[in-house]
Amino acid sequence: MKAYLPIFLLFLESHLFFGQKVQASDTLSNWMSSFHMISNLTVSKDNRFVAVNKPYKNNNDTILVFDTRNPGFPATTVLKLSEQKTFFSNGYLLASGGSRAEFVDLKSNKKVVYEKVRRADGLQEIDLYVILDQNKNLNIYNKKGNKLQSVSGVSNYVTDKRSELFLDRVEGSKHEVMNWSKNQFITRYVTYNEITRMDIIPSGKHLAITEKEKPANQNAVKPNADSDIDLYRLKVTFINTANGEVSHPKNVPSVAADLITVTNINHGQTYLIDFDNRINPSENKMLDIWYGNDRDLRFKKSGTQKHQYWLWKPDTNSTVKLPEEQFSSYAPINNNRYLLAFNAIEEFNYISGTPLYKMHLYDTQTNSSKLIFSNTFHIIGSADGRYILSFDEINKVWILFDIETSSFNQIQKGLEAPAFSADSRYAFFGGESDLWRMDLKTKEIKSLDIAFGKVKITNIKTENEYHMLNSSFEINTVDLQKPLLLKVRDKDSNRSSYISWKKGKMDILIPPIDFRIKEIRYGADTKRLFSIEENFNKPPMLSVYDLSSSSKQELYSSGAADKTVSFLNQNIFSYNNSVGIPLKGLLYYPVHFDPAKKYPMVVRVYQKQSESSGVYPMPNFDEDGFNIRILLERGYFVFLPDIIFDKRGTGISALDCVDSGLDAIAGNPNIDKKKIGLTGHSLGGYETNFIATQSNRFAAYVSGASVSDIVKFYFSYNTHFNIADYSRFETGQFEMGTSFLGDKEKYFKNNPIYDVEKVNAPILLWAGMKDGNVPPDQTMAFYMGLMRNSKSVTALLYHNKEHDLGKGTDESRDLNIRILEWWDYHLKSKKNVPWIN
Template sequence: MWNLIKILLLLVGCIWVCGQNKLDTLPAWKVNFTKFGGTPTLSPKGKWIAINKFSGNGADTTYIAETANGKKIHKISGTANFINEHLIIGKSRDKVEIYNLNNGDKVQYANISNIYILAKSNRYALLTNNKEIAIYEAREKIGQLNNVQGFGISRENKLFIVRKNENIFEIWDLAAKNIHCIYRTVNPVRKIEASISGNKLFITELVQDHDSDQLTIVNKAENNLKVEIPKLAEISFTEIQKGKAFLINASVRSRESPSKVVDIWYGNDAFLGLDKFYFKPVLRKFWFYNPDEISAKELKLPHDLDIKSLNSKRYFLCYIPRKDFNYLTSNLSPEDLNDAAIYDRITDSLITIGSFKAMSRLNRRKVYKTIYEQIVSSPDGKKFLASTDGLKWTLFDVSGKLESVIEKEGLELPVFSGKSDNIYFESSDGLWIYNLKTKHLMQTKIAQGQITRIKSNIYKNDNRILSTSVDGPFLIEGYNLQSNITTYFLSENGKLRIVVPPTGNRINHIIFDQKFKDLYTLEENFNLPPFLQHYTMEKKGETFFENNNTDKKAAKIKQEILTFDAVGQKLNGILYYPIDFNPKQKYPMVVHIYQRQRQESNEYLSPNNDFPVGFQIRTLIERGYFVFLPDILYDDSGTGLSALECVNRGLDRVLLNPNIDSEKIGLGGHSHGGYETNFIATHSNRFTAYVSGAGNSDIIRSYYSYNNNFISPFYWQFESEQYALGKSVAEDKSLYLKNSPILNVQNVSAPILLWAGKKDENIQWDQVMEFFIGLKRYKKDVIALFYPDQSHAFFNGTPAEKDLTERIIQWWDYYLKNEKDIEWINQMKKDAD
């Protein structure tokens, strides 16, 4: 059925140019790898599906195929979106193209800075670089405005613009049946924002020569409400029960200019460094806005309290922001919420409910627990979930009364049913259901023993409070971390069925129509470039956007999953063979380390992949290397010692392969993998050479450092997250000393290449310099590459990335292939002489 599509897309999919041996051809070789990416989109009625083709410079083409039978296929420049069932609009730089899928007609526009689509009203708007906006219905221009100042867009196809007309600021509704001005003011408009429900417009006005500014709320009935707000206040609002009410917050940032002489840091500052990046208000005001009464009542509370919506028209959560925050997680929002209270708007009273701990969730890609929002409210505004111990969820009535403790640890994100009668829990052991009437928790048969994620629920985030709900049929993803297999289930009318059978392919995106009759997945695997798969009730999978045949060598890639025991657990390692593998030869091998890497085994091997950083698997296997990615997990001995054990046990297993030259093995990693490489280099003699990028060398110094990337002191990374040491330095100094590479730098026995960007705000670049200085002191073979304008990782295609890529490959070739005619490496030997 899809033969025509296959033939056409073979011409435009992932293009392969035969691998080159010379490094000066490497950038040109990499550029020729393109792949399908982004999120595929369905037309409003599902007749067409669109998917982007990405090149090294971003999306440059969109392909559109008819979903029914594949008889028609079209393409359009740039990233595209559907206007209606037969019109699609694409934008590439400042050029726009409108394409009629029924007859192939095209209309092009130039000098366009942005496009806005109003699918429900069959309209789109084009904004020029000259700040003129033209509005079209189908392809007929129905209006044009100049002097456009700004926009406010809602999720319900609303488009409002600010236009200056002489000395008057006008707000125009471009989605209305008859485009018209809905509000005029002499005050400059600082911001406009539409409510999610779409029927309210919030306008922040700068009132000149006055001590206060003004918030105007525009209603459909033109009964506008004006609220006096603090000068230069930033306005935010939270919808309550889909627009039945609103909580309005006006916050004023400190306007004091920082001292040019001294920057003062205080030991009790819970906002340390955040004032430069994070909204740290010095004044807050809150209002409860009732649209039915066309009134906004200010909530009078102590000035240091923050107020958050619990999706209730009466009760709100109050707390002192970041009180007693101790920076033990990476969150900008603190991990604990101390001395919380419920504010009763009717009685104007506060009810103390205690302190809450943040819950954790398994990060599937990084494969360790991360902290997330810790208060989840129901869609009807009657209940909320929180945790008093960070291990189990507790159910509260919205008034603050404790209803029940859900006696199970390991339950992750809760999602309420649309009727608020059940709570579904994601977990690392299948999907669980808690019945709010019977107070009974039950494990479903869905994905038992697997990581589960509900894929079609609604999330509303208010920095602290999460309101979740799912109504009607919903989709659940089950993921088996050990086998790297994914399954999708559909829950409908109390019945469960598999809609995407278990697959070892990586599913990057899944899209579906409203009735779940048709599902489309964007899939890939290590030897399969991304392709689009179609699933229906009758068919369990049919490929119709495939491009794997264009990468001639992809099918030749051989991968083997090995198992080994280390740190008391069963681990995996991914072994890639040289692409033209000859079983009669021996080959060098390069080992890449980070943490658990089993989940990377089904990523398509393009040389442009973002992971691993500075380590191109495809390039290496093309050049005749084995590549090995062992899992690394940790036990009580500490991060470095655990990594050493995992790598040693992984090496013991992989070297059972007689084609690997045990005398020519390299080890490399970036960031956390760079730290692990540094540590292993100080404790091992099994490697011929090392490459370490942006890695810590002195973990005690790093523990006591400030991380500008996460905007906080860095000790959370060691105690509760990636390093997983579980203790402070003061609690177990020897643990940190035993796992700090710099203290054994004199033991490095093989040449090591270090690299870092000098604008790295995650791992301080001078951690790399420190390791270099230590190696130099003890006359070790070391070269350090410092890139002045780069940060933690380099963007693909930049001069720095090209330089680093070539030097790393040359380093491996020099030490693992004896290709000694490389001057910049030979210079190290000359300096030694």
């Protein structure tokens, strides 16, 4: 076998990246700069006007607005304003961004422009808008652009974007909280403490104010950084939004804390007040001690949190302090009496990549608790506070707990994204083949026989979002007086549709189409539906569906600059691997495909990729060095095979899936079977490494940020996610399903480094030297193994980058150009590449 010299490239400065590649890079950049997407679909309340953002490769500074009554007229263009947009009645729009705002009369296209803007917001229900400039002047205007009132010295304001507006006016050390009420600003509260935060509670009943309170001894000084003596403490004050009444919760003191979070319970009948104190990790420049029984590893870098909780009932101004001895954390479930309680540290399970907790139901009346869930971090509650759904991460099932009857029901596997009906009569679940409904009285669950594919409810209302310690507590509801909007995806055909379902009646809003529907806006009280759609050969387009006539109209397409997209072709292949698992693969044809020619092919691996069949391939210097569109333009086939792991192990099953995919497309006479390359990043990089040690079907490889020694990686600590890496094998992404101790042979057989001498084609490795997810020593180990066995290997090590190289960076540009040259060199025999030679 021919021996190769290894090449090791170490990039130190950005000006060393290019050399002879500058011209090619600039040519690609100029070509890509003309492409854009559309996103962030917003529709006026009367459904007449629709707006989208128009992001280009390196900026997002344009808003397009369309009048559906005049579809032939050009869009109103609002430039440099990408942060937010608000529609008002009768065709007015406020848009802001980049220290600028515009208020536009869309019917006449007249604009009022505001410069040096710090913030801008609209109050839709009362047709007013507010501008805070960089000189701390706040002005409020009506929709004719007339200034109604001005306030100076405003440090901050908050609004519910409907009708409520509160501001913090500062004069010296005095903070004055003012409220817009009855067409004027009224002072509601004055304090000489610093106001650090204001929040309008989701119930809308109160404004919560966080004040930084100085102690009586103004000259107090902390004796050292670790002292418990705090110069400042936080207190919370509430203002009733209806009458302006100020409340200080009884017996709730000021507390040494970094943050106060107030959570609404049962529409403002009760509030959970959380004083969150962030404790920085102790620093010892000489020594760091790690213990074998440490249950606090994930906080080593970020520090820990200590909470103090109070329950406050505004109507009676009564408070209850929650005990800290048994539980470290409490979370609301929209119930005035019960809370969830858990211990953040003691219950942490390092076998799971996500912190899993034992959840207890805490009774605030009896000060008692009982265990109700294990192995969970995701909780969904009903609106009336009676029912709780918890997802068991170990057994992969939802479990329902009925607080009133203290009973449990396990939901069948495969159901997902649940929501309760607003009247707490039913629970609905999406699923792989239908929509499912559970009767909460009888606990009977059944499919509704309305769909032919995977179903997801898209108009779930989420309230009381409470996130802490990587856990999530939400109240998810659907209003059965309005239709459910269901997205249905047929996995066999990769086609999507949208269905409206109400009280047993189903209406097809969008019939099955090949397009990928990126965004959708639908008001059940209208006869119009708006969408942003795209496909592999169709740039994103803005469409409006007239549901009364079942017609569709395209309002805008982002593809004016895309001259070759219509030449793209794609095949979807269905096949099984060697153990009978159904798979799919996407085969993209080169631009200007000639059936009389043979073409090289690049295969990209990760996990399941077939569901991306409808994604528009926009050209870009992607942060992992792989871009489908650029390869197609340069005359390559691109193949994306599905990979599904099984009991044989990650690497072996990946190899089998890729081989099965290549066998499925083997009948294509235009693919040059001797000029096929394989590439992957992260997990795909591991798969690439393993396949390279086992296969002879590839002429070259590219592997990025990859694992090469899974035994070493298994026994590593992940500084990016702050987890034990063995969790990623046993219960996580690698899906080995067993510990190393449980099946060492399985780990040995799936370890690329153990067969590194069998690699028989050139391989390009790359890594970011600051990668805390997959340490670069994994790339170096594979490089050293290949070099020791005289294999053809090149390593690109980027000093200042992490797991990927970032969007629009010099490093990502450099990587993309070098990978294109690598493929041209090895798959097209273009040998005039000095850095490879």
